[in-house]
Amino acid sequence: MPEQSILRFENVTVTFDEIPVLDGISFEMRRGDTCVILGAAGSGKTVLLKTAIGLIKPSAGRVFLFGTDITELDEQELFDLRAKTGVLFQEGALFDSLTIEENVAYPLVNQRAAKRKKREIRELVEESLRFVELAHTLDKFPSELSGGMRRRVGIARAIVTEPPLVLYDSPTAGLDPITANTIVTLIIKERDVKKTTTVLVTQRYQDGHLLANFRYNPRNGQVEPVTGNGHSDTLKTRFLVLRQGRLTFVGDQQQLEASADPYVSKFVKREI
Amino acid sequence: MLDILKPPVLALQDFYSLAGRAIRNIVRRPHYYDDIVLQMDIIGVGSLPIVLLTGFFSGAVMALQMSRALSQYGATGQVGMIVSISLVRELGPVLTAVVVAGRNASGMASELGSMKVTEQIDAMRALGTDPIQKLVKPRLIATAVVLPLLTIVADFVGLVGGYVVAVPLLSLTTAGEYWNTAWRAIEYNDIAQGLLKPLVFAIIIALVGCFYGMRTSGGTQGVGRATTQAVVVASVWVFVVTFFITRVFVNL
Numbered sequence A: 001m002p003e004q005s006i007l008r009f010e011n012v013t014v015t016f017d018e019i020p021v022l023d024g025i026s027f028e029m030r031r032g033d034t035c036v037i038l039g040a041a042g043s044g045k046t047v048l049l050k051t052a053i054g055l056i057k058p059s060a061g062r063v064f065l066f067g068t069d070i071t072e073l074d075e076q077e078l079f080d081l082r083a084k085t086g087v088l089f090q091e092g093a094l095f096d097s098l099t100i101e102e103n104v105a106y107p108l109v110n111q112r113a114a115k116r117k118k119r120e121i122r123e124l125v126e127e128s129l130r131f132v133e134l135a136h137t138l139d140k141f142p143s144e145l146s147g148g149m150r151r152r153v154g155i156a157r158a159i160v161t162e163p164p165l166v167l168y169d170s171p172t173a174g175l176d177p178i179t180a181n182t183i184v185t186l187i188i189k190e191r192d193v194k195k196t197t198t199v200l201v202t203q204r205y206q207d208g209h210l211l212a213n214f215r216y217n218p219r220n221g222q223v224e225p226v227t228g229n230g231h232s233d234t235l236k237t238r239f240l241v242l243r244q245g246r247l248t249f250v251g252d253q254q255q256l257e258a259s260a261d262p263y264v265s266k267f268v269k270r271e272i
Numbered sequence B: 001m002l003d004i005l006k007p008p009v010l011a012l013q014d015f016y017s018l019a020g021r022a023i024r025n026i027v028r029r030p031h032y033y034d035d036i037v038l039q040m041d042i043i044g045v046g047s048l049p050i051v052l053l054t055g056f057f058s059g060a061v062m063a064l065q066m067s068r069a070l071s072q073y074g075a076t077g078q079v080g081m082i083v084s085i086s087l088v089r090e091l092g093p094v095l096t097a098v099v100v101a102g103r104n105a106s107g108m109a110s111e112l113g114s115m116k117v118t119e120q121i122d123a124m125r126a127l128g129t130d131p132i133q134k135l136v137k138p139r140l141i142a143t144a145v146v147l148p149l150l151t152i153v154a155d156f157v158g159l160v161g162g163y164v165v166a167v168p169l170l171s172l173t174t175a176g177e178y179w180n181t182a183w184r185a186i187e188y189n190d191i192a193q194g195l196l197k198p199l200v201f202a203i204i205i206a207l208v209g210c211f212y213g214m215r216t217s218g219g220t221q222g223v224g225r226a227t228t229q230a231v232v233v234a235s236v237w238v239f240v241v242t243f244f245i246t247r248v249f250v251n252l
Ligand SMILES: Nc1ncnc2c1ncn2[C@@H]1O[C@H](COP(=O)(O)OP(=O)(O)O)[C@@H](O)[C@H]1O
Pocket: A016, A017, A021, A039, A040, A041, A042, A043, A044, A045, A046, A047, A048
């Protein structure tokens, strides 16, 4: 039985002021898939993620989220599907008038599907913040945290409702390598502990490499390289390369590293 | 030629769409009462000192200006009437609206604008809230409630300002006559336009402020641009609209 389709793009085109920003994008993700989308700045990565949850409407083509065609849905109908999708925005996009606790609680308080009691919300918020190792920041405001911590709070907010699909928009952009690795480690942990379908958008090939070859070991709480003895077939990481709104490459890591396309290979070589 | 007209026409279309959605949503749930109260505090309490000051001095300066003209006709006793009519019909509503446009249309545009450029508005939609409901509606309701109240306050302190100039300062008239003529000059019609105007201005200020905030693009520079545009456009519309409302009332 084929796994259930989580996200499908069919020939999606998005235009702003008559300029195509996404051009004929097609791909499909099934449950448990990991997808790494690489692309230079301005190649349309953010627009692609926003189109996936209906924040931006395509001018042509169709987007299916959890099997539902969302291109014609109105905002109210979209809320129920978005409730099953976690998003980490590029800079975290925390609400700066709210505390960290209120930020992480926001989807629990506001999503119709996720209505819960006050005490329960507090527990879930704490659990989610513990997951990103920021349980001590409950009463702080986003402006009091560093860039890396803000992204981690953003992850906590994205996953607090335990969505089956999580989208990460450039989670490592502008961070130092150590903080960047902490963030990717959290993404791997979330993927492997909660078995979420994961889309990671990034400029760093390194992030995709980690996601494809490392997994979380619940016994010692560490992220470890996949040893190759039987594990690798369960890691279905696909790479997509976006160039000026077009997909120039779709395939696995071996194919990516073997690609002769100069744009694609520049990505791979620059970072390794 | 058509290309020059296209952006403003499209912008107007967007504005109508925002206005339509905001007004249609007024009675629709959910209502974010906390946000309404917070906005009333920011707009109402926050603007009170400056409204008191501008109101007081506009009444005072009216009395001062009129003192010479009235004494030429030997009609200084009418100063209370002149101050009260001009304040209640026009100066109170317009000056208060311009002050609130300067303080709050800009505040709304810059707050929503920074939320827009840092993707907080997208995050809101992604996390299950409609920005029209959560951001625009509370600001619209709060301004519509608070601006008429601020106008009444401005009218009153303006009369006090006029009194200070007319009676203790210049002895144009007696206290009794000042308040008596001031009070009797105001007709039902004046109160109606004196309260209708701030209500309409409130809708203009809140919607224009939110509109420019929500369509901000281009980083922090864009936020600055949106803020300026919101104040300019809201203030100009206040002056244009007051003309048309007055036109209707003059004919009644
Ligand atoms: N709201 C918008 N209006 C007009 N152009 C946009 C908008 N959002 C993005 N773009 C344009 O789309 C292109 C892709 O942007 P984006 O997806 O943010 O790139 P990135 O891959 O860096 O995330 C850029 O050229 C950008 O200028």
